[in-house]
Amino acid sequence: MPNPTLLTGVDDRTAIALKSIRLSLGSGPTRVEVLKDITLDFRRGKATAIVGPSGCGKSTLLMTLAGLERPDAGSVEIEGRAITAMGEDEIAEFRGRKIGIVFQSFHLMPTMTALENVAVPLELAGRSDAFARAKAELAAVGLAERASHYPLQLSGGEQQRVALARALVGDPSILLADEPTGNLDENTGASIIDLLLGQRARRGCTLVMVTHDLSLAARCDDIVRLHSGTVESVVAAREAAAAS
Amino acid sequence: MRLLSTILSFARRDLRGGLKGFRVFLVCVAIGVGAVTSVNAVSQSLLASFAMQGRSMLGGDLTLARSLRVLEPDERAYLTSLGRISEIAILRAMARTHDDRAIMVDAKVVDDAYPLVGQIALEPQAPLSRALAKDDVLYGAVADAAFIDRSGLRIGDRFDLGNAHFVLRGEIRSEPDRIATGIGFGSRVMISRAGFDASGLGSTASLTRWVARLSLANPDVDDARVKALADDILKQFPKSGWDARTRANVSPQLTRNVERFTQFMALIGVVSLIVGGVGVSIAVGAFVDRKRESIAILKAVGAPGGVAFALVLVEMMLIALAGALIGAAVGAASPFVAAHFAGPALNLPFEPIFSGRAIVAGVAIGLLSALTFVVAPAGRAHDTPVAVLFRSGATMEGGRLRARYIFGALVAFAAMIALVYALSSEKRIALMAIAGVAASAVVLRAVGWAVAHGAALGANVRNLPARLALGNIRRPGAVTRSVVTSLGLGLTLLVVIVGVDGNVRRQLKAGDPGRTPDYFFADVQSAQAADFRKMLKTRQPDATIEEVPMLRGRIVRVGSRRAEEVKAEQNAAWVLDGDRGITYAAKPPPGSKVTAGRWWAADYKGPPLVSLDGDIARGLGLTVGDEIAVNVMGREISAKIANLREVDWRSFGINFVLVFTPATFAGAPHTELISMTLPPEGRATAGSLVSDISKAFPTVVTLAVRDALQQALSLTEKLSTAVRAASSVTLVTALLTLGGALAAGQRARLYDAVVLRMLGATRRRLILAYLLEFLVLGVATSVFALAAGSVAAQLIVTRLMKLDFVFDWPGLAAIVAIGCLTTIGLGLAATWRTLGAKPARVLREL
Structure with a gap:
């Protein structure tokens, strides 16, 4: 049975196109096929939630979209460019220009201040206004006063705000988020999601978010449900809400 | 429990x-x-x-040695009652070949009983007595490979020693008592007592040392009994002036050297x-x-x-x-x-x-x-x-x-x-070395701290690779302090060794230009001194010639204690081993400075006074006003220490540990020790002068300082190879430590690399950041090692060795370069893995 797709065919409304993605992890007897022949398009400027049980391949799929995991077979096209055909450094530079990522564990550089962490993508891109932009971005997430603090001096919620500012500072057209509230309490998580979705809406970028939280997924435009490495269903969030 | x-x-x-x-x-x-x-x-x-x-x-169970005097009949009779005896002599002399070349030799005169213990092996094989026997005209002689090599003689060739003619009958392949009898700057030639008597050297050589050896009738007695017997013999003959050694104490100097080198x-x-x-x-x-x-x-x-x-x-x-x-x-x-x-x-x-x-x-x-x-x-x-x-x-x-x-x-x-x-x-040196290492470790720790905190000051630099580098240097758990401490200690030790070794070699190669004599002439008889000087002056009119009287004597008492009871520090113990050259002078000898007490009046005629080298005095626990006694020609002479001198041995010029007042040895037979320092243009003709001296004054011993320094240099090079090999162990350990530190910090480094690559960093940028990080560490470590190592080397060279210190900039610069390149090379090698890591897997695991 072919995988269901949200859109048929790649056109200018498609931000990310996955074709026949297969990916196995581990080696020898412990090798497991995590993604099994996934073909999927993500709509430009829309928010898509990826949901499914633990171990179904959600995060691996997100990593594959980001070019952090190279599939065994198939292709990943982002805005018409096949990142699966790029070399490691080319992918890194492409990611720096086009993609912002937010992780569950924040993944900030412990040796850098909040401001420096946010400035890194712009510095890597050779932008002379890196720190001015970083400062503005920190202010946008409500952390202007904490710019000179190191990650260990910030709360979990503050660290995730810094991570969000870092993801957004380069004005990426693609924003990827992997369980962004997984390490946060309910209230803090809710405020981060408000911030994330608000910023996305304001900037009009494409968001792909992995989450366990169905109420959070319902706030997105589309929902992709994975099961054992295959796409079980792709529905518009409104349809899903109506169905439930 | x-x-x-x-x-x-x-x-x-x-x-x-x-x-x-x-x-x-x-x-x-x-x-x-x-x-x-x-x-x-x-x-x-x-x-x-x-x-x-x-x-x-x-060469026996015990030996009794002294200068110039053979066994007296009563001494011989007493020793013979205890076992078998053999009497040999050791002296320096000049051998002359048929083509008029003069070679200094360590001659050994043996009697028919030699060797009492062990075997002498000759090539061609022959009994020693036959090899040394006289034929119609010539006395027999055997020699070691070094003499045969230097002289160019072949078996059967003639050569002269003193006034006698010898034929070389064999090469010594094995000489079991070689260490006990010592080889200095010459090479071994062994002759019979009859050959020695014919040479005339017995009446002229001030350096002739007669050694009586005793092989006990029952050699199975323990070492303590042998020692007791030696003490008893010395008591029986209190005026003998013997230096007694037993089989348990063959060469105190060699034992000390082995212990000293081991300790180092x-x-x-x-x-x-x-x-x-x-x-x-x-x-x-x-x-x-x-x-x-x-x-x-x-x-x-x-x-x-x-x-x-x-x-x-x-x-x-x-x-x-x-x-x-x-x-x-x-x-x-x-x-x-x-x-x-x-x-x-x-x-x-x-x-x-x-x-x-x-x-x-x-x-x-x-x-x-x-x-x-x-x-x-x-x-x-x-x-x-x-x-x-x-x-x-x-x-x-x-x-x-x-x-x-x-x-x-x-x-x-x-x-x-x-x-x-x-x-x-050598506890003092051990303590100094440990204190030096501990101080270096503490200072290096502080340097590591300073580098880490200095990096923190530069943390706000806007250049990303520089900020990453500085961040890695100061992060908690960074390799900074470990690298600076371990590699710093290894490199500091290397700088010390290169600094000391280079200066010692330089000094041995060149001496002190203009001050180091080219030749020493020993055993110049007082009667022939004027003719000898005249010959030198005629042939080398621009040479600087110094002359001092010389006698041989053994220190027998230090303060109130017998010499054998004194526990001297290692740097001074050698003066108690056997005979030493001593002299007398009205004025302080050139190259020395009185540091304690006063020099005597030029016309002083009172009780014997002596001037002592300050370092030796400290090593023996003596000071101005104490007494010291020497045995010269069987006569024990006590003298009060009038002053201490700081002797500048760097020029290798004439100087003595013990300098007495002239009246002490008034009328005593002595020889002259003459040094000759040549102008550069005089060196070309010096060889023929030495050859002519050996003909005109066959009993005078000539020592070419350059050859002696060359031999010392050769020995130094061998020791230095061993020391460098040992210090390389320290450097290997330092590199392992650096590797270990990098491995321990790999987790954090991997994390940074992956996050940066997620954000768009290329491998080139990461490499640049690592390069900067390890360059800063390498430079900081090497510069400290250079500074601390140079100071330590300078202290060792100038204070302990009393030599001039010159910075060997090319050598030291090479060490700094090695330090930097090693740090960068190892650092990059260890971090290379982080560049190839799969980001998704690392992010999933962290």
Whole structure:
């Protein structure tokens, strides 16, 4: 049975196109096929939630979209460019220009201040206004006063705000988020999601978010449900809400 | 007891998983213990060989030596009543070949009873008595390979010694008592007593030393009895002036040199243990960090902090014990390996033994060193918060280490120093070396701290690779302090060795241009001195000629004690071994400065006074006003120390440890010692002058200073090779430590690299950041090593060796370059893996 797709065919409304993605992890007897022949398009400027049980391949799929995991077979096209055909450094530079990522564990550089962490993508891109932009971005997430603090001096919620500012500072057209509230309490998580979705809406970028939280997924435009490495269903969030 | 058993049981379970993460720890301890044990084991074998073969090395059970005087009939009769005796003489003389070349030789005059013990092997094979016998015209002689090589003579060729003619009848292949009779700058020629008498050297050579050897009727008596017998003989003949040696004390100078060299090499081993200790400390710190959740679980189920510490301590010390045993095994085997590969080259009796003392000492020093570096990082386990079980994060905040663990580490370090000190033969130098290493380690720690904090100051630089580099240098758990301390110590030691070695070699190569004499002429008889001077002046009118009277004498009393009862410091002990040259003078000799007391009036006629070298006086525990007695020609002369001198030995000019008032030896027969310093243009014709002197004054001994310095240089080069090999062990340990530190910090580095690549960093940028980081560390470490090592080398060269110090800039610059390149090279090699890591997998695991 072919995988269901949200859109048929790649056109200018498609931000990310996955074709026949297969990916196995581990080696020898412990090798497991995590993604099994996934073909999927993500709509430009829309928010898509990826949901499914633990171990179904959600995060691996997100990593594959980001070019952090190279599939065994198939292709990943982002805005018409096949990142699966790029070399490691080319992918890194492409990611720096086009993609912002937010992780569950924040993944900030412990040796850098909040401001420096946010400035890194712009510095890597050779932008002379890196720190001015970083400062503005920190202010946008409500952390202007904490710019000179190191990650260990910030709360979990503050660290995730810094991570969000870092993801957004380069004005990426693609924003990827992997369980962004997984390490946060309910209230803090809710405020981060408000911030994330608000910023996305304001900037009009494409968001792909992995989450366990169905109420959070319902706030997105589309929902992709994975099961054992295959796409079980792709529905518009409104349809899903109506169905439930 | 039960607690210990529980801890041991936990440790065993924990170590079941293997030694991953502890390889550097294990190797550092093994290398250090191996180095210390090997050096001591080889030395013990050498000294044991001297003891085992003492009888044949000495040429009897005991010997009685003195200058110029043969055995008196009553002395001979007494000794003969105790066993078989042989009397030989040793002297320096000039051999002349048929083509008029003059070669200085260490001549040995033997009687028919020689050798009392052991065998002389000749090539072609022949009994020694036949080889030395006189034919119709010529006396027989045999010589070692060095003489045959230098003289160009072949078996059957003629040569002259003094006024007699000799024929070379054989090459000496084995001379068992060679060490006891000593070889200086000459080479060995052995002749008969009759040949010696015919040469006329007996009446002129001031350096003739007569040695009576006694082989006891019952040689199975123990060494203590032999010593008692020697003391008894000296009491029987109190005026004899003999220097007595027994088979247990063949060559005190050689034994001292072996002990001194052993100590020096062992100290390098100890430095290597300290350098490796930094690696141990890193491994333990990483272990505690890795195990923090297990430790927290133990504490959560009721284990107090002390038990957590004890568990880590026991596990680490078990690994240290394993490393120490590996090192001890290597050390125990080293005498046997050395005997197999280097035995013949040693030119010394060498029978390898299994040295329990060396093994126990090596293991004990190794374990104390490990304990020093384990206690503090293991102490961190005590305060591991149980909260880590509820909190994720890549690093754990470090609190203040409890004072008891800092104290424990200091006690372990003090115990190690005490042990090294107790085992040292030269305690002052051992203490200075340990203090130097400890001070360097402390300063290097401070340099590491300064570099890390300096990096923090530069943390706001806007250049990303620079900021990454500085961030890596100052981050908690960074390699900075470890690299700076361990590599810094290794490089500092290298700078010290290169600095000292270079200066000693330079001095030996060149002497002190313009001041170092070109030739010494010894045994110039007073009656022929005027003619001799005239010949020198005629042939070399621009040469500087110095002349001093010289006698031979032995120090027999130091203050109120007999010389043999004095425990002198090592730097002064040699003056009590046998005869020394002594002189008298109305004015202070050139090249010396009176530092205590006053010089006597030029016309002083009172009781004997003496001027003593200040360093020797300190080594013998003497000062101005004390008395010292020498035996000259059987006469004991007591003199009060009038002053102490600082002697500048650097010029290798004429100078003496003991200078007496002229009236002390008024009328005593003596010879003249003459030195000749040539202008550069005079050197071309000096060879023919020496040849002519040997013809005109056949009993005068000529020493070419350049040749002597060349021989000393050759010996220095051999020793320096051994020292450099030993110090390379320290450098290897430092590099291992650096590797270990990089491996321990790999987790954090990998994390950074992956996050940066996620954000768009290329490998080139990451490499640039790493390059900058290791360049800063390499430069800081090397510059400190250069500064500290140069200061230490300068102190050693100028204060201990009393030589001039010159900076060997090319050599030192090479070390700095090596330090930087090594740090960068190893750093990049170790971090290369992070560049190829799969980001998704790393992010998933972290």
